[in-house]
Amino acid sequence: MRDSLPLVRALREPTSVEALTGSQWSELISIARAESLIGSLAHRLQNVSVPDRVRAVLQDAIEAHDLASQQALWEADCARRALADYRGKIVLMKGTAYVAADLAAGVGRSIGDLDIMVARDDLPVVESALLDAAWEWVKPDPYDDQYYREHMHELPPMIHRERDRMIDVHHTTLPLTARPTPDAQAILDNAIALENGLYVMAAPDMLLHSVAHLFADGDLAGGLRNLWDINLLVRQFSDADEEFWMELNIRAKTHDLVRELERALRLAARLYETPVYRFSAGQTQFADYFYVRRLLARDGYGRETRKLTRFAFYVRSHWLRMPPLMLARHLWTKWRKGGTPPK
Amino acid sequence: MSLKYRAAPKDDLIWHDLDSMTLLFHRPSGITHMLAEPAPAIMEVMQDASLTAGEIASRLSAQFDIESTADAENIVLARLEELSGLGLVARVSS
Amino acid sequence: MAEMHQILLKIGPAAFRIASAWRRPLEELEALYGDYPALTDSSVDFTVRLEPKKPWRRFIRPSVHIGGDFWLPDAAPLPLAQGLLAAEMGMNLQMALGWRRHLLLHASSVEKDGKALVMTGLSGSGKSTLSAMLAERGWRFMGDEFALLDLETGDLVPFPRLISLKNKAIETMQQVVPEHRFGPEMKATPKGDIRHLIPPKAAVARMDETARPALLLFPRFGHAPELRDMGQSEVFVRLTQASTNYVALGESGFEALTRFVDQVPTKAMDYQSGEQAEALIESLWSKLP
Numbered sequence: 001m002r003d004s005l006p007l008v009r010a011l012r013e014p015t016s017v018e019a020l021t022g023s024q025w026s027e028l029i030s031i032a033r034a035e036s037l038i039g040s041l042a043h044r045l046q047n048v049s050v051p052d053r054v055r056a057v058l059q060d061a062i063e064a065h066d067l068a069s070q071q072a073l074w075e076a077d078c079a080r081r082a083l084a085d086y087r088g089k090i091v092l093m094k095g096t097a098y099v100a101a102d103l104a105a106g107v108g109r110s111i112g113d114l115d116i117m118v119a120r121d122d123l124p125v126v127e128s129a130l131l132d133a134a135w136e137w138v139k140p141d142p143y144d145d146q147y148y149r150e151h152m153h154e155l156p157p158m159i160h161r162e163r164d165r166m167i168d169v170h171h172t173t174l175p176l177t178a179r180p181t182p183d184a185q186a187i188l189d190n191a192i193a194l195e196n197g198l199y200v201m202a203a204p205d206m207l208l209h210s211v212a213h214l215f216a217d218g219d220l221a222g223g224l225r226n227l228w229d230i231n232l233l234v235r236q237f238s239d240a241d242e243e244f245w246m247e248l249n250i251r252a253k254t255h256d257l258v259r260e261l262e263r264a265l266r267l268a269a270r271l272y273e274t275p276v277y278r279f280s281a282g283q284t285q286f287a288d289y290f291y292v293r294r295l296l297a298r299d300g301y302g303r304e305t306r307k308l309t310r311f312a313f314y315v316r317s318h319w320l321r322m323p324p325l326m327l328a329r330h331l332w333t334k335w336r337k338g339g340t341p342p343k
Numbered sequence: 344m345s346l347k348y349r350a351a352p353k354d355d356l357i358w359h360d361l362d363s364m365t366l367l368f369h370r371p372s373g374i375t376h377m378l379a380e381p382a383p384a385i386m387e388v389m390q391d392a393s394l395t396a397g398e399i400a401s402r403l404s405a406q407f408d409i410e411s412t413a414d415a416e417n418i419v420l421a422r423l424e425e426l427s428g429l430g431l432v433a434r435v436s437s
Numbered sequence: 438m439a440e441m442h443q444i445l446l447k448i449g450p451a452a453f454r455i456a457s458a459w460r461r462p463l464e465e466l467e468a469l470y471g472d473y474p475a476l477t478d479s480s481v482d483f484t485v486r487l488e489p490k491k492p493w494r495r496f497i498r499p500s501v502h503i504g505g506d507f508w509l510p511d512a513a514p515l516p517l518a519q520g521l522l523a524a525e526m527g528m529n530l531q532m533a534l535g536w537r538r539h540l541l542l543h544a545s546s547v548e549k550d551g552k553a554l555v556m557t558g559l560s561g562s563g564k565s566t567l568s569a570m571l572a573e574r575g576w577r578f579m580g581d582e583f584a585l586l587d588l589e590t591g592d593l594v595p596f597p598r599l600i601s602l603k604n605k606a607i608e609t610m611q612q613v614v615p616e617h618r619f620g621p622e623m624k625a626t627p628k629g630d631i632r633h634l635i636p637p638k639a640a641v642a643r644m645d646e647t648a649r650p651a652l653l654l655f656p657r658f659g660h661a662p663e664l665r666d667m668g669q670s671e672v673f674v675r676l677t678q679a680s681t682n683y684v685a686l687g688e689s690g691f692e693a694l695t696r697f698v699d700q701v702p703t704k705a706m707d708y709q710s711g712e713q714a715e716a717l718i719e720s721l722w723s724k725l726p
Contacts, residue, residue, distance in 0.1 A: 029480075064537060368691040375691055
């Protein structure tokens, strides 16, 4: 396999795997693992006939992800208890939110750290409550710390001393230096309460966060997974609510994410056949081609391919996050310390 | 008014006795806890009720036929706080 | 992208695809695993990748970076001459991080009369050498690195990969095993001198045959011979530390490990020579029900 297209096809159209040979299966599994989509794939293929060993691999993935999502909910509950005296809203984000809100996007999704969002003014209160409850800073590096506080959309990451789990406390969905400036207060105002007192974002905000995450966080790494989230969210939200597309368009303007939304919808429609409302997706653009190439850049051994495309996106993603001069300063500080830029 | 506590739901817990300690597997977190007395006994007498440390101490003395002393309640309270830090016991707001 | 060569291996219940930028490690693997059964179809559980970190390192001072489906961010590369070791480490890594069909214990194991002896302990305890030695003396070798416990039945499932001998153990085994069963000698690896040994034919032929765990030992080399009892709590804690997937398995791992600790008699065993160890083991084995 020369790119990740077979994975995309298997997710889109599960019966497409019935034609695979044994060695093509091995390739598909390596790609799905590398893209953190093995759990989603396993759920999609539950009713399709597959070789015995592949079935065992897929069953392993289902069980591993079941356990991971249960533990993610527990971790969210630990944060809730640690912040029991905090009166503001605690909004779950990304994978934990999908699982907590029982969305299709949560099924089989890999979940890493716990991501929560609170009001920016409340960060000091939240920070000190977490420190009291046995979370501690991951990096004692003052440069990184200052960088986070001045420019990022979150506190420096913290880790729980005993459970060894990370928490990222956000106050908005994009770095402060990024060009789009989402309206964090509007997200908090419209957040929806869960039974346990935690919150998740309202449907349009949740989707737009996923969109912001796709383009702004990193170099489109994990993009196929993020786009799969977007695909599932769009399908579920638009089926459930006729007004969804209209609200989504309004919210995209509120958050300054119209162009990003359009591109994400075009890419989702192209790769996963997401049923998108044409007005929201806009015309196909020249650059879409390069996004697709970048998203599919992985071979049958699970290796990243097309290094040049990747590098272009790495530079680009930093341009999005930081104005040019700051980028130079950031890279220089990293190089001097002998660190290497992330892949 | 004293604070009340309630043990995690029975279905969330799997108990297993070893020679000197008691293992407790907590399903929601997937964490195995290794508990020394009197923590397992405390959780056992709590059953499904919301109780204060004092009430638990008197249940313990009744069940194990030990004399209830003034410091029993303090010992129970300290263990309850540890158990609630682990999420095995919850403080109940009344 | 640079071309990759690949071979498929089946060891016990697990199937691997080993892909490498160089032929040499694969040729070595092929020679050593030549008598292992072939895969019936070519789908595998895991892919291991041996590749240069940078393209030019394929030729210039070639160094092997270990990657694959499961990987560690800080795995240091090895020189190409140690490519065989890199492949074995890559397979171990896939098992340690990715295997969920059994509870994995970092332990060696051998079998007699359907009953298994499991040996675990820190590296340097001699568990690997003891299993290799017993395998030449009437026991069936089941594995020197991982013991696989069936989650439902509690039975031990063989994982008889190549035996990895270190330092002095190489010479010890050379005295009892013919040369053709040894792999190339790798000097001064990060783990010391290493030489792989092909397990006896029976171990490979019977690699789908499970056994009932009957005795657990914590061997310790270099101390006057002695057998000691161990408390259940200590055994449980040490086995959780010796298991790479106990936490990942959740409840089924808990059930499997508590059952194992309840049912399998356990001793700590100090010894200074293979003969001493064998005598101690026989004294315990003969009294088993």
